[in-house]
Amino acid sequence: MAAHRRSTHRKPKQRPLTGSAARTAATLALAGAATAGSVTGAGAAPAEPAPTATQVRAKVDRLYHDAEVATEKYNGAKEEAATATRAVDALADEAARRTARLNTARHTLGSLATAQYRSGTLDPAVQLALSSDPDAYLQRASYLDRAGDRQNGLLRGIRRQVSQITGVKARADQETERLAARRAELREHRTAIRAKLADARKLLDTLTADERAAYERAADARHGGGPSHADRSAGRAPVAAPNSRAAQAIAFAHGAIGKPYVWGATGPNAFDCSGLTQAAWKAAGVSLPRTTYTQINAGARIPRSQLAPGDLVFFYSGISHVGLYIGGGQMIHAPRPGAPVRIAPVDEMPFAGATRVA
Numbered sequence: 001m002a003a004h005r006r007s008t009h010r011k012p013k014q015r016p017l018t019g020s021a022a023r024t025a026a027t028l029a030l031a032g033a034a035t036a037g038s039v040t041g042a043g044a045a046p047a048e049p050a051p052t053a054t055q056v057r058a059k060v061d062r063l064y065h066d067a068e069v070a071t072e073k074y075n076g077a078k079e080e081a082a083t084a085t086r087a088v089d090a091l092a093d094e095a096a097r098r099t100a101r102l103n104t105a106r107h108t109l110g111s112l113a114t115a116q117y118r119s120g121t122l123d124p125a126v127q128l129a130l131s132s133d134p135d136a137y138l139q140r141a142s143y144l145d146r147a148g149d150r151q152n153g154l155l156r157g158i159r160r161q162v163s164q165i166t167g168v169k170a171r172a173d174q175e176t177e178r179l180a181a182r183r184a185e186l187r188e189h190r191t192a193i194r195a196k197l198a199d200a201r202k203l204l205d206t207l208t209a210d211e212r213a214a215y216e217r218a219a220d221a222r223h224g225g226g227p228s229h230a231d232r233s234a235g236r237a238p239v240a241a242p243n244s245r246a247a248q249a250i251a252f253a254h255g256a257i258g259k260p261y262v263w264g265a266t267g268p269n270a271f272d273c274s275g276l277t278q279a280a281w282k283a284a285g286v287s288l289p290r291t292t293y294t295q296i297n298a299g300a301r302i303p304r305s306q307l308a309p310g311d312l313v314f315f316y317s318g319i320s321h322v323g324l325y326i327g328g329g330q331m332i333h334a335p336r337p338g339a340p341v342r343i344a345p346v347d348e349m350p351f352a353g354a355t356r357v358a
Contacts, residue, residue, distance in 0.1 A: 067196040074189035081182035091172040246310025248284035253332040299357040315349040
């Protein structure tokens with residue numbers, strides 16, 4: 001019995017595979033090894049190499065430029081939204097005035113109708129026959145005829161006013177739709193600006209302290225930065241402006257040196273590029289439009305060779321940046337986030353054109 005139990009637990013002897021069975025086993029083993037190798041290789045795929053400091057700097061510059069393009073679009077949409085808001089408010093006021101006049105006309109018409117009702121409905125010939133004073137009756141009848149003419153005039157006026165109010169409300173609806181579209185544009189451009197600036201900050205955070213300092217120095221050099229230019233009193237040498245208004249605009253821009261760049265800002269404590277030029281010329285009594293691509297058409301276009309202090313100078317193919325020329329190949333401008341208003345050379349960016357305001 002014991003021998004029987006031992007035999008039941010004994011491992012059966014495995015026979016070596018031969019022929020087709022051996023070949024099948026080898027094939028399965030190779031396939032399994034290949035599969036395992038491919039899975040291991042997929043899991044261990046090398047990560048993309050981190051961008052170099054040079055690549056980061058180039059991408060940050062592009063993001064800042066794209067943010068400035070979006071900023072000018074935001075400024076334009078904001079100005080159009082303000083115009084649409086004023087139009088909606090004006091139409092609402094007009095509709096209210098016309099409605100008040102309509103209500104007055106309706107009240108007058110109602111009073112006339114009430115008076116006629118109270119006067120009775122007898123046929124005029126019968127009223128004349130029964131009258132104890134025919135002369136007095138005929139006089140009253142002439143008053144009634146005139147009252148009828150007045151009533152007809154009131155009715156025509158009421159119909160005209162109702163038609164006019166309907167037209168005013170239709171225009172108000174159109175302006176309201178336009179305002180809604182501009183507000184949607186504002187949200188879109190604001191989101192784009194914030195996203196690009198956030199991406200730029202994230203990229204800068206990947207640099208070492210030394211690399212970031214080198215980037216800031218290089219950016220300052222490109223945008224005319226430096227200790228003397230960061231001071232608001234810098235560059236105060238007299239400028240031979242062609243007229244008093246240009247001199248006033250330049251004086252304002254000098255006073256803004258050192259103030260921060262903030263997208264969408266028009267002063268007095270911060271500026272974006274077109275906000276600075278608009279504020280400078282406003283100080284000189286000249287009203288400029290809000291954006292770079294509208295400011296370039298706000299005066300006479302001039303070639304670069306004829307630049308004079310006070311001229312507006314524009315950059316990039318999309319007219320996305322502007323500065324105020326101060327002579328000697330220099331301008332005052334609001335460069336970008338993190339770079340305050342400063343003096344810079346005109347040839348630091350791709351020149352796109354110039355405009356003489358006054």
